Amino acid sequence: MNYEIVIGLETHVELGTESKIFCSCGGHSAAKEPNDCVCPACCGMPGMLPVMNKRVVELAVTAGLMLNCDISRYSTFDKKNYYYPDLPCSYQITQLAHPICKNGLVTLKTSEGTRDIRINRIHMEEDAGKLVHRGRYSYVDFNRTSVPLIEIVTMPDFRSAEEVIAYLTKLKTMFRSGGISECEEGAMRCDVNISVRPMGSEEYGVRTEVKNMSSFESIEKAINYEVQRHIDAIEYETEELVQETRRYDDATGKTFAMRDKETADDYRYFPDPNLMPIIIDDEWLEKIKAEKPVALDDKVIEYQEAGISQKEIDVIISDKKLGKLLDETIALGCAAKEAAAWILTDYMGVLRKSGKGTDSESLSAEKLASIIKMVEKSEINRGAGKKVLIAVVEEGADPKDYVEKHGLNKKFDADALKAAVDKAISENQKAVAEYKGGKEKALQAIFGACMKELRGAVNPADIRAMLLEKLK
Amino acid sequence: MKYYATIINEKGDIAVDDTILIKDSVCTAGSYILDGFKSLFSAEAVTRLEDKGYKISGKTHVGEFGLDLVGEFSYYGEKEEKLSGAAAGLVSEGKVSAALGVDLNGATRRAAALSGVDFLKPTYGTVSRYGVISTAASGEQIGVYAKDAKKTAEILSVIAGHDDKDGTSLPDETYEYAVDKDIAGKKVCIVKELFDLADEETKKKVTSFADALKNKGVIVEAISTDIFETANIAWQILMCAETCNNISRYDGVKFGHRTENFRNIDELYLNSRTEGFNFLTKAVIFYGSDVLSKERYKDCYDKSLRVRRVVADKFKALMKEYCAVLLPACGKSEYKSYDITEAFGKVFEEGKFTSLANLIGVPALSTCGVQLIGDHFGESQLLSLAAAAEKEVLA
Numbered sequence: 012m013n014y015e016i017v018i019g020l021e022t023h024v025e026l027g028t029e030s031k032i033f034c035s036c037g038g039h040s041a042a043k044e045p046n047d048c049v050c051p052a053c054c055g056m057p058g059m060l061p062v063m064n065k066r067v068v069e070l071a072v073t074a075g076l077m078l079n080c081d082i083s084r085y086s087t088f089d090k091k092n093y094y095y096p097d098l099p100c101s102y103q104i105t106q107l108a109h110p111i112c113k114n115g116l117v118t119l120k121t122s123e124g125t126r127d128i129r130i131n132r133i134h135m136e137e138d139a140g141k142l143v144h145r146g147r148y149s150y151v152d153f154n155r156t157s158v159p160l161i162e163i164v165t166m167p168d169f170r171s172a173e174e175v176i177a178y179l180t181k182l183k184t185m186f187r188s189g190g191i192s193e194c195e196e197g198a199m200r201c202d203v204n205i206s207v208r209p210m211g212s213e214e215y216g217v218r219t220e221v222k223n224m225s226s227f228e229s230i231e232k233a234i235n236y237e238v239q240r241h242i243d244a245i246e247y248e249t250e251e252l253v254q255e256t257r258r259y260d261d262a263t264g265k266t267f268a269m270r271d272k273e274t275a276d277d278y279r280y281f282p283d284p285n286l287m288p289i290i291i292d293d294e295w296l297e298k299i300k301a302e303k304p305v306a307l308d309d310k311v312i313e314y315q316e317a318g319i320s321q322k323e324i325d326v327i328i329s330d331k332k333l334g335k336l337l338d339e340t341i342a343l344g345c346a347a348k349e350a351a352a353w354i355l356t357d358y359m360g361v362l363r364k365s366g367k368g369t370d371s372e373s374l375s376a377e378k379l380a381s382i383i384k385m386v387e388k389s390e391i392n393r394g395a396g397k398k399v400l401i402a403v404v405e406e407g408a409d410p411k412d413y414v415e416k417h418g419l420n421k422k423f424d425a426d427a428l429k430a431a432v433d434k435a436i437s438e439n440q441k442a443v444a445e446y447k448g449g450k451e452k453a454l455q456a457i458f459g460a461c462m463k464e465l466r467g468a469v470n471p472a473d474i475r476a477m478l479l480e481k482l483k
Numbered sequence: 484m485k486y487y488a489t490i491i492n493e494k495g496d497i498a499v500d501d502t503i504l505i506k507d508s509v510c511t512a513g514s515y516i517l518d519g520f521k522s523l524f525s526a527e528a529v530t531r532l533e534d535k536g537y538k539i540s541g542k543t544h545v546g547e548f549g550l551d552l553v554g555e556f557s558y559y560g561e562k563e564e565k566l567s568g569a570a571a572g573l574v575s576e577g578k579v580s581a582a583l584g585v586d587l588n589g590a591t592r593r594a595a596a597l598s599g600v601d602f603l604k605p606t607y608g609t610v611s612r613y614g615v616i617s618t619a620a621s622g623e624q625i626g627v628y629a630k631d632a633k634k635t636a637e638i639l640s641v642i643a644g645h646d647d648k649d650g651t652s653l654p655d656e657t658y659e660y661a662v663d664k665d666i667a668g669k670k671v672c673i674v675k676e677l678f679d680l681a682d683e684e685t686k687k688k689v690t691s692f693a694d695a696l697k698n699k700g701v702i703v704e705a706i707s708t709d710i711f712e713t714a715n716i717a718w719q720i721l722m723c724a725e726t727c728n729n730i731s732r733y734d735g736v737k738f739g740h741r742t743e744n745f746r747n748i749d750e751l752y753l754n755s756r757t758e759g760f761n762f763l764t765k766a767v768i769f770y771g772s773d774v775l776s777k778e779r780y781k782d783c784y785d786k787s788l789r790v791r792r793v794v795a796d797k798f799k800a801l802m803k804e805y806c807a808v809l810l811p812a813c814g815k816s817e818y819k820s821y822d823i824t825e826a827f828g829k830v831f832e833e834g835k836f837t838s839l840a841n842l843i844g845v846p847a848l849s850t851c852g853v854q855l856i857g858d859h860f861g862e863s864q865l866l867s868l869a870a871a872a873e874k875e876v877l878a
Contacts, residue, residue: 051523055732057616058504060649094752101731279775284621286650
């Protein structure tokens with residue numbers, strides 16, 4: 012039977028603020044020694060009260076805007092109760108009832124086309140500390156305590172591990188460029204909810220949650236392992252599936268059920284009376300929108316995902332004409348990275364030489380796309396393409412006509428190549444003899460003669476290939 | 484008479500309850516779980532007093548986390564003949580001119596009434612809670628013990644005002660409290676249901692206070708309302724839940740008492756807390772955990788939050804007609820010791836007189852053995868009523 016994989020993600024992202032979420036301690040990245048960045052508040056001492064870090068709200072809202080969420084104008088904090096030595100207050104301050112962002116949407120590009128992933132919610136919360144186990148003793152490090160996090164919860168919209176990784180990669184790119192988070196190792200952690208169901212079924216299968224993974228590789232492996240485990244359980248009745256929380260072990264590549272106790276907890280949530288509701292009025296929201304870094308623009312993310320370098324992106328977005336040319340060229344079916352290179356290296360070079368500006372509109376997207384496609388299909392080589400580009404910019408030539416007129420296309424090339432190679436061989440008999448006698452270097456003289464004859468109109472690799480063929 | 488206190492400065496003039504932190508002093512909130520805990524900083528209220536030149540004389544013992552009726556069940560105290568809060572006792576004897584206490588459920592107001600001094604719990608948010616060993620954050624508030632209304636107003640004016648370190652602190656930078664506001668022609672009400680609950684001696688105190696007010700031109704009327712009883716139920720639920728949560732940080736891991744009897748982390752938690760808390764605190768933890776559990780949250784905790792809003796609305800309506808409610812601070816004028824196993828029920832019983840002020844954050848003044856509860860920011864009105872009546876009542 013065919014099975015459909017159903018996955019939902021909960022992703023924790025550490026925010027790149029200068030101080031912690033409820034006190035003025037520096038972020039834990041500033042810490043050198045254990046318990047370097049702590050104060051009475053983040054150690055759980057009595058008498059301290061949480062004071063909201065405004066920057067955390069702004070970054071969470073920015074993240075929400077990037078993920079097309081509704082921003083809650085009224086949001087509140089709740090306390091989540093559980094005992095653990097790395098949790099100094101024995102409760103975590105988080106958002107349950109009224110999260111900061113709701114109902115978002117992320118569009119992914121995968122090998123099977125675009126996919127929409129719905130975001131259920133984004134909420135703010137504080138991180139816990141860290142335990143270090145040595146021998147019989149355990150040590151507590153509170154540096155990470157109260158470091159601000161956002162948790163992004165998706166709907167069960169993923170259908171493969173590939174989509175999950177594409178989503179996480181997208182988040183990482185967006186958050187880095189947007190100053191939300193550096194997303195360093197461990198600063199982005201995932202809980203993955205997995206179930207499988209017969210293809211076409213509307214009902215969800217039994218769901219398991221694999222908690223707290225940070226490397227993409229582990230996440231992918233854990234999903235694949237867990238999916239197979241589910242399918243085996245259904246197909247071959249290897250075990251009975253139960254809803255539970257599991258842990259992925261990197262060393263064995265397997266997942267294990269966590270103790271029952273950890274999942275059966277009642278966290279006894281209730282609203283935190285020490286923190287007033289966060290009200291985001293129009294003015295504040297507009298301010299956050301206005302301050303949203305330019306690099307957050309969806310366009311930029313699109314360019315980044317297409318593999319265009321940040322330096323190139325900076326030039327493109329600083330000039331609307333260039334951006335328009337690039338977008339139109341891409342829309343005509345050219346690869347983004349290739350189109351960007353043509354525009355930024357070749358086109359800009361020609362403009363500089365001729366003293367023209369980008370506003371001269373001397374190159375249309377149609378003409379550029381035509382050149383790029385001819386090169387792509389190997390109808391002309393890259394060098395010839397550049398010649399065409401110069402002619403287009405300087406003389407307003409039509410690319411196809413120009414190629415035809417100047418005999419730059421492949422058809423001409425093939426005949427000329429054959430003639431040139433034959434001519435070079437007949438005129439350099441001495442070198443031919445030496446080459447056949449084992450002196451490989453001799454080939455260079457014949458090759459040079461060909462190049463001279465063809466004046467660069469043909470791809471050197473093609474010349475070499477034909478030459479070798481003839482001299483066999 | 485001996486009251487348990489830790490002396491910090493022999494020349495000091497202000498006592499501070501042990502639920503309020505003073506830098507480098509041992510602060511236990513009367514609980515063995517915080518045995519030996521020294522604070523790294525002082526409460527904002529303490530700092531403000533010191534900045535104005537007041538000298539803190541020492542820490543006065545309180546019942547564990549201030550949860551009991553009048554402050555007798557401290558791990559460090561012994562049962563005294565005269566059972567009431569140490570701070571109220573010291574003010575009454577003139578050992579200090581004023582004291583700070585945390586009003587959580589009216590224990591401070593009861594202690595003041597029994598000792599014959601004033602205690603004013605101001606409007607929630609006017610005095611910073613930074614440095615309070617927190618229990619029920621949504622209703623606890625630092626207040627002032629003093630011998631009369633004037634001194635109470637003086638000290639409260641010093642400690643009140645906005646503090647960035649407390650997210651619930653109100654925005655006003657300063658407050659000036661007065662004792663000479665016009666009271667003639669104002670109306671005060673007595674709640675019949677609560678009056679009837681009190682013993683004869685207490686009833687007498689309320690009546691003579693009402694007479695003194697009438698002599699100053701105040702109109703006193705009897706009314707009937709159930710909001711005090713309703714408020715008490717809601718506040719007990721919220722108070723236990725919040726307290727249970729706030730003191731869950733005392734786990735034996737970081738500071739305070741740690742059991743010697745443990746083999747793993749669960750035993751360390753269990754035994755440290757079993758040894759560290761008294762019977763009443765444990766009852767509060769049980770009750771608080773219960774009302775927050777998934778099964779009960781909606782019917783208990785969430786409902787109490789809604790009741791809080793309804794009570795606040797009803798009280799506001801009442802305050803449109805009256806400037807204060809006059810009622811007993813506690814039901815009995817002679818306080819008798821009881822066993823700690825009865826404490827939970829006793830606190831609940833007596834809470835009818837006091838809880839409303841904590842639930843909705845309005846000011847409450849214990850004076851001349853009675854209590855006045857007013858509208859938000861009505862402190863000066865309450866103090867003026869007290870100032871007008873106290874001479875006649877105490878004479």
